Amino acid sequence: MSGSGRPRTSSFAEPPGVPGAAAAAAGSAVAGGSSSGKTGGAQASGGSSSAFGNLKLGRDSGKVTTVVATPGQGPDRPQEVSYTDIKVIGNGSFGVVYQARLIDSQEMVAIKKVLQDKRFKNRELQIMRKLDHCNIVRLRYFFYSSGEKKDEVYLNLVLDFVPETVYRVARHFNKSKTTIPIIYVKVYMYQLFRSLAYIHSQGVCHRDIKPQNLLVDPDTAVLKLCDFGSAKQLVRGEPNVSYICSRYYRAPELIFGATDYTSNIDIWSAGCVLAELLLGQPIFPGDSGVDQLVLGTPTREQIREMNPNYTEFKFPQIKAHPWTKVFKPRTPPEAISLCSRLLEYTPVTRLSPLEACAHAFFDELRQPNARLPNGRELPQLFNFSPVGEQACTCDYRAIAFLLEPLKHLYPVCSYHGTGLTRPALHKVARSPIPQQTTTMFIRNMFIQTQDTPNPNSLKFLPGRVVLETGTMDFAGPRDAYCSPLARQLFRIDGVKSVFFGPDFITITKANGETEWKVIKPDVFATIMDFFTSGLPVVNEADAPRADTAPSEDDDEVVAMIKELLDTRIRPTVQEDGGDVLYRGFEDGIVKLKLQGSCTSCPSSIITLKNGIQNMLQFYVPEVEGVEQVKEEDVDVEKEVQ
Template sequence: MSGNSRPRTTTFVDEGSSSSKWGESGGGGGGGSGSNTSYVGIKKMAKDTKIMTVIASHGHSQGVMDRSTEVSYKDTKVIGNGSFGVVYQARLCATEELVAIKKVLQDKRFKNRELQIMRRLEHCNIVRLKYFFYTSGDKKDEIYLNLVLEYIPETVYKVARQYSKSKQTIPVFFIKLYMYQLFRSLAYIHFQGICHRDIKPQNLLLDPESGVLKLCDFGSAKHLIRGEPNVSYICSRYYRAPELIFGAVDYSTNIDVWSAGCVFAELMLGQPIFPGDSGVDQLVEIIKVLGTPTREQIKEMNPNYTEFKFPQIKAHPWQKVFRARTSPEAIDLVSRLLEYTPSARILSLQACAHTFFDELREPGTKLSNGRDLPPLFNFLPVELKNMPSLNSQLIPAHIAAENAANPPESSSSGAQAGASSANASAADDTKSRPSASGSAEDLID
């Protein structure tokens, strides 16, 4: 993880404390320190139960006035922490809905990139930012940004670990379901020029009942601009693309595709495919499988890399990397994801159209609990516009027929509503491509 991209948090508020530090809040805009400070009340609801009321701003910036609103929540408890800060679980008083509140130290000199990016994203496979607000810290001029996110109970990491403890691997059907949704989320952000830069099982949230997967933790994400340098020490080690190990600073969103390939391989194997102990050892693990990269491949990964002293090792056949019963479609997909040459990797939307996922497109396919599949084909126009040639592969015939009979404008049923609209809109040049620049140019790496 890049030390430059996430300031370390040194003090946290005790979840049981009645300190006003939680309630000293600045509402409004998308960055800065919240100069218009509002002091909120903490009321006793019952014995040992507190209701926190804060002045917050709406999370999504498109189509919503940047206005402040009162948000009350209760039942706060710590559910995670790290160098980035701390994550709380809470319950919104108005709806009784569970939320996650991610609290990070805000550098007043810069806008918070995670906030800026999340306010632009609205997708069924990306965790939703509901509100955000600011609180003061223990030190003078110390300001914390609090991101109020939808709460989703599980992660792919936890589910995979449960199977691993039982000496089993996740059923292939669920691997298809989870990976498909991951590729959808990546296709959506990549089209906007946003690179997540920390794809790993821990950042893939799961609702085990509905089968919905949502990508979370945009603390390392960045809008990449060709020609502008980025830090290479990014992404968790097991999932770090080889061009990052070679020190590339002008990389692309293809580093996320590599990471997704590592996740895919891990789910099939039941363990990480490249478990390096260090940056150098990580490259050794990759070479054991892919073989020694050629000079041309190294040049594609980082033109400025000049050290070419590597032992010549042949690639290990993919069929021998995985279990004997692994399908040819799965092996083909992973081989297209885990390519040394970044530009040779399959794109995320192309991955969604891969034959490995055809089972999800078959009529009548349901979850093992008998429930319908989560929305998989409700593509937004922005998702399909860039590669209209894939539309017929991405949207199953039975879904297209259903939507033709019940246009989204008049249909409210809709688990998969919107697919035919997106299909038709893909070639509609009247809709402009959304701006991906935002204010990323104002931010540090």
């Protein structure tokens, strides 16, 4: 979107043959629709198991098929699963989708059967096995079956069966020359943003958000996101393919060839879905790449934000058109406002999923008397739980704005289901929103948490850089003089020590004195408030230096030790919320200092001896042992002097 918040009409070229057909088939399959025109549906994921189903999937109604399958979640404990009433409901280049009925529970399921390349793990299965959310289709089981050809193996994914898709629902209203009721648009989009908030908190980007991949139950209006065949766990610094996502819903940074994009591409796609439901047709249609992008000419700065490596700025300059001319005259101004905040050229300026949930467009859903057109109650939209909080960690104060209309001041904000309350640091008042005006929002962060081997240490990942170089360990408040963030964290009752890594913060609490459920809300709030303040994490003069940086005094052995620490050992230790610092090599002994979660971990000595020492001795025969340095008296004396 342009900086003025208004769309413009223009077009940019894109390579022909953008992926779409196969992905569309896979997405629509679970809910009754495929690229081949068949009705019905199912979705899939992939993975690995040692259990193979010996029986092929049948196509005969009444035939009972029994396979050995592995549960989608939990331990890999293969079990027999029987199903019947099998029929094909979708197919495409991805494989075949069947509908079936489980014998034990009599529930309907969708089975997605895809050819498995034995050389690779199926990324879709790996991702789906870790996801558990009410707005994401559930992987019940998975199993393998043999094909007709020799050595041909198929992966079969047994999924929730959901009868419809948003695409088919919208098409039904379009065919009848009516507009989809706005309450359905709100219910569907709110649940989509909830699902995106969850998967993004897990580091997963869907990369193919479109109406065909949004399953809905027409009676209850429950929406479930499906088809994770294009999904990926995004890793900072790791390039991704830009040739992804269906054309109508592709974010502009993908069209400009960006490979270091973020999960904000899903937000753009969600904005396209919202606009399509409001318009009754795709907002950015195009049978070719030339017609793909109709927002207009982005500025040079916006193009750099989308892809810094893009240098071809030969585009026509088109005058902006107001949003009100894009949508129908009776479109709610709140809907237009939300669209304008999602369809932004600059990825970082798009709303986060939870910010979208807090938008005034969804105020109606927060009213106690809200009902569906069929008279039913709305689906569960605000059933946030402690489990969900851990999976989708966000500032507790932001949750309050999801539970009630944004019409009042919030002196206190409580998190649903936990009994925890915190003073609200922000007061937000909202007046009716005129057209072309947007709402003020609290900027929130997705702060993930990760357990460490030390039960008293917890790793917090704020989704941004903490330290540009090195790591820092603060054993107590006195050590935190150089870090404004560390000083704030030590003000939280129960915090014993603080550790900063490249992109994480490890908090160690006093042993047994305070429970994590009491400390975590304060840590979330402190981290969020700090990163929105603009203050430096560490004073520039006190920024850490790399302890393993090459030195002219290093001999070949020391250089090899430092290289192993940097490339093999430290990344693994940092995954557990700690770090190991090089402190010297003398008489065959490597001296190391453990930091973060490692310092008081019961297994730290085992890690030091059995892990680090063994690896160093394997690669560097000169290493006779490893010694832990707990106090650096010499360095302390120098600093005092």
